[in-house]
Amino acid sequence: MTTINLEKPALKALRNQYGETLVALGAENPNIVVLDADLACSTQTQKFADQYPERFFNQGISEQDLINTAAGLSTTGKIPFCSTFAIFAAGKGWDQIRNTVCYSGLNVKICPTHSGLSLGEDGASHQSIEDIALMRVIPGMTVIVPSDAVETDRVIRWAAEYYGPVYVRLVRPNCPVIHDEATYQLDAAMPHRIRVEREGTDISLVATGETVYHALLAAERLQADHGIQAEVLNCVFIKPFDTETLVNSARKTGKVITVESHQILGGLAGVVCEELSTHQPTAVRRLGTQDRFGQSGTGEALFKEYGIDWESIYNEALRWLKG
Known part of the structure; x- marks a missing residue:
């Protein structure tokens, strides 16, 4: 955690x-x-x-x-x-x-x-x-x-x-830096295990790379503002992929949002949807570049434009859970 x-x-x-x-x-x-x-x-x-x-x-x-x-x-x-x-x-x-x-x-x-x-x-x-x-x-x-x-x-x-x-x-x-230098280790028996950075019961935020921080911040604000308990999964390994941890989280929450600084086709969203469709059919909403190229701008502005910053994740989860 x-x-x-x-x-x-x-x-x-x-x-x-x-x-x-x-x-x-x-x-x-x-x-x-x-x-x-x-x-x-x-x-x-x-x-x-x-x-x-x-x-x-x-x-x-x-x-x-x-x-x-x-x-x-x-x-x-x-x-x-x-x-x-x-x-x-x-x-x-x-x-x-x-x-x-x-x-x-x-x-x-x-x-x-x-x-x-x-x-x-x-x-x-x-x-x-x-x-x-x-x-x-x-x-x-x-x-x-x-x-x-x-x-x-x-x-x-x-x-x-x-x-x-x-x-x-x-x-x-x-x-x-979201991990403790003194204690962080990859799982010795299963290094590709998904890291559950935050436990929750209402919705699963499945992120990779630099979007993990944004997912964590969104989860913290969702709890503070609305009492929503979001689980945050950090997919360090995209391949091989830890299906078991994903399925356990999806079974618990029933709702999954994927977040990545990448096309939703073939990236994290792709592997998540592939695995869930086989092992635990679950509703998934995908945040990432939606069949678009990037453009020039600050990283902060682009994350907001493409809907992968913490506020976009927060709003997407809120619309789904409250709507």
Whole structure:
């Protein structure tokens, strides 16, 4: 259960934590190597490059080479982490990810940053709101979307230990820290278990990534204003997916709202509806980009425009429960 003060949380960028964790892993394991597509300062892999220049490879603006070189390194026993912006990794590198990495089951970690609407002013051409769908459809790919810096550290460390293709979706801006650094751990027996960040009985708010904070804040306000007990589920792993925890929550509340900075087609909403339709038919309302491209604007303004900020979640839940 989350116990962090949601009104005044500490802030830290997931990409900064990613860079710091890579440096720590580099000291622990000499087989860790890092590759980037000429964006090391933005993705924060520059931190690793500064510490271990002999284990860092700038592939230039060539995402296909980035993925294929990482694949080749993995066949020699190296554990490659490769980064660029999500729109380029999932889009330009998709063929190589599918046919070279996943088809061969290679031990490559793809960890792009600058995903989703919070990328902001860079606009539609750079806002990757399709990458979860593109990655989860590939056989053998693990898809992870951490919600804060603490969770980012843990999933990157897990990815380094796990053998196989992994996609970790990171964002650009500072994000609220919602987990306790001292106590947070992934479930050892089932790392992909959904985290129940807040228990409730009236409605299930199922979120992933940076929208988890907004779901938690909405749940807190729903209780304070109306006595509504919203359960908040944090889907760290999109694939493999923890159907059991989702079904238990849906069975208890009977109403589910999904929230994601991504298209509702093929993303979190897709997997939630797929699993519930099979195991626990439940009414679902989906918050995310509704078959629209992004646009230029601040991350805060875009979250409001596309209905995934805490106020939109709050209002959607209230309309459903009171209407």
